[in-house]
Amino acid sequence: MHGLNYNHASISADALINAELVEAPSHGLSRLKMYCDRIKKKLINPKPKIKFKKISNSITHIDANNSIGFVAANIGIKQAIKNAKKTGIGLVGIKNSGHYGLSSYYAEQAVKNNLIVFCFTNAPPAIAPHGSKKRLFGTNPICFGTPSSTNVPFILDTSVSMINRGKIRVAAKIGKKIPKGVALDKNGKPTVDAKKALAGVQLPIGGFRGSGLAWMVDILSGVMTGGNHGGKVKDPFDDFSGPQNIGHLFITMKTNLFAKDYRSRIKKNIKIIKKLPKINGVKEILFPGQSKFARYKKNLKKDIYIPKTIKLEIEKLLN
Numbered sequence: 001m002h003g004l005n006y007n008h009a010s011i012s013a014d015a016l017i018n019a020e021l022v023e024a025p026s027h028g029l030s031r032l033k034m035y036c037d038r039i040k041k042k043l044i045n046p047k048p049k050i051k052f053k054k055i056s057n058s059i060t061h062i063d064a065n066n067s068i069g070f071v072a073a074n075i076g077i078k079q080a081i082k083n084a085k086k087t088g089i090g091l092v093g094i095k096n097s098g099h100y101g102l103s104s105y106y107a108e109q110a111v112k113n114n115l116i117v118f119c120f121t122n123a124p125p126a127i128a129p130h131g132s133k134k135r136l137f138g139t140n141p142i143c144f145g146t147p148s149s150t151n152v153p154f155i156l157d158t159s160v161s162m163i164n165r166g167k168i169r170v171a172a173k174i175g176k177k178i179p180k181g182v183a184l185d186k187n188g189k190p191t192v193d194a195k196k197a198l199a200g201v202q203l204p205i206g207g208f209r210g211s212g213l214a215w216m217v218d219i220l221s222g223v224m225t226g227g228n229h230g231g232k233v234k235d236p237f238d239d240f241s242g243p244q245n246i247g248h249l250f251i252t253m254k255t256n257l258f259a260k261d262y263r264s265r266i267k268k269n270i271k272i273i274k275k276l277p278k279i280n281g282v283k284e285i286l287f288p289g290q291s292k293f294a295r296y297k298k299n300l301k302k303d304i305y306i307p308k309t310i311k312l313e314i315e316k317l318l319n
């Protein structure tokens with residue numbers, strides 16, 4: 001448990017295994033060594049004294065005291081859920097946290113409580129702001145969730161880069177190529193070499209629009225919460241010069257704040273879209289999160305495949 005108490009270790013393990021089950025291995029066990037390395041180097045605090053500042057019944061500010069990101073975010077979303085249940089809307093800002101894995105893991109908790117949710121986190125420099133050749137913004141995911149009227153949560157959870165950095169890291173680790181059009185090498189040339197991409201810049205989705213979204217997330221997660229921002233979030237794999245001080249921002253809302261029949265309205269909304277004529281080769285129009293949920297259900301009954309390099313890393317951690 002590397003000094004984490006049982007509760008914090010189980011929250012972290014659950015989040016990592018969840019990433020494997022939804023087939024996002026870039027945010028799963030391939031990161032375990034990194035988290036343990038950062039604990040060993042005292043950059044993640046295994047025994048954090050997490051402080052809560054109640055600003056109102058809706059708003060809470062959390063200082064995570066460099067806890068592992070999973071724990072800070074898990075505590076944060078639970079507080080945001082509590083606040084929204086009490087007042088209709090919850091806003092939680094978290095500073096002094098670390099990499100928290102998949103945003104969907106936290107959004108799902110709010111949706112299970114019948115709430116609409118936004119989750120934001122900033123991340124280490126990966127994307128060059130539009131017009132610059134230096135990487136500064138993280139892949140800064142934007143996550144929106146809502147109950148869908150079925151047991152499948154509607155969760156849009158997307159990096160603002162063409163692909164998430166974790167996928168490039170895993171490709172570099174296991175010697176795989178990355179897709180075309182997602183990254184440039186350090187000389188600004190397109191590359192499919194994962195190592196060259198890590199040394200260069202990642203491309204945002206939609207050009208200047210994606211760059212703008214990455215900037216927005218940096219402001220909400222970093223500037224607003226008191227976390228690091230403006231390219232100061234340290235890379236968890238390569239930069240051991242200090243804690244990451246990542247910021248997260250969670251917004252939770254009751255679904256029936258305006259129209260009282262949200263459940264039937266969202267059901268109708270999804271039905272209209274699903275009934276649209278489909279392009280060739282598409283069997284079903286999916287809503288965000290639908291395929292992730294199906295993967296989770298399917299994989300719950302199976303063993304998790306761990307690549308050899310990652311298995312070796314984990315075995316060494318146990319010694």
Ligand SMILES: NC(=O)c1ccc[n+]([C@@H]2O[C@H](COP(=O)([O-])OP(=O)(O)OC[C@H]3O[C@@H](n4cnc5c(N)ncnc54)[C@H](O)[C@@H]3O)[C@@H](O)[C@H]2O)c1
Binds near residue numbers: 140156
């Ligand atoms: N903590 C961090 O610093 C950090 C940084 C970046 C990304 N991440 C996480 O990485 C994960 C993966 O991000 P990503 O950008 O690779 O996601 P992705 O590209 O796999 O999916 C993006 C979104 O598109 C939806 N989607 C995919 N296929 C679809 C289809 N056919 N029809 C409709 N919707 C579809 C998915 O449900 C998802 O909501 C996310 O969970 C994100 O939170 C974390």
